[in-house]
Amino acid sequence: MRRLHLHQLDLLCTAVYPSLTQKFALKIGGENRSRWLMARHWERLAVEIGIDTQFIARTQINIMNRIESALPLVIEELDIRTDPAGRAMIDKIHDVIMQSIEQMRSRLSALETATTASDSNQVLDVTN
Helix, strand or coil: CCCCCCCCCCCCCCCCCCCCCCEEEEEECCEEEHHHCCHHHHHHHHHHHCCCHHHHHHHHHHHHHHHHHHHHHHHHHHHHHCCHHHHHHHHHHHHHHHHHHHHHHHHHHHHHHHHHHHCCCCCCCCCC
C-alpha cells in the first residue's frame, strides 16, 4: 500500500499583484490558473496520482477551515505590525483569501455531487 505524505509548503500567492502571473508553476489536473480550477481538475489529479477523490476534497476542506479560523488572528497581528499605508494591502489579501475559499467550496460541492452520485454511501459536508 502506497502512503501519501503532505508536507508544509511555502507558497507565494500572486493574486493580489496584477502585474505578476496568475498561473501556478504546476498544473492541477491540466489547469494552472486558480480561478479556472473546477471539480473535474481535482478529479483528474486524483486519477493521475492514484488517490481517492474524497481524500482530495476532505484535505481541501480541512485546509480551508484552518485558514478561515486562523485568518482573523493573522489579520489582527498584521494590523499591529503594519503602518496605515499597508492596511490596504492587508485588506486586499484578506478579500482574495475569502473569495478563494468561497469559490473552492462552491466547486467542491460539484465534486461532492459527482462523487456521491457514483458512491451513494459516502457523503461529504463542504459547509464547515
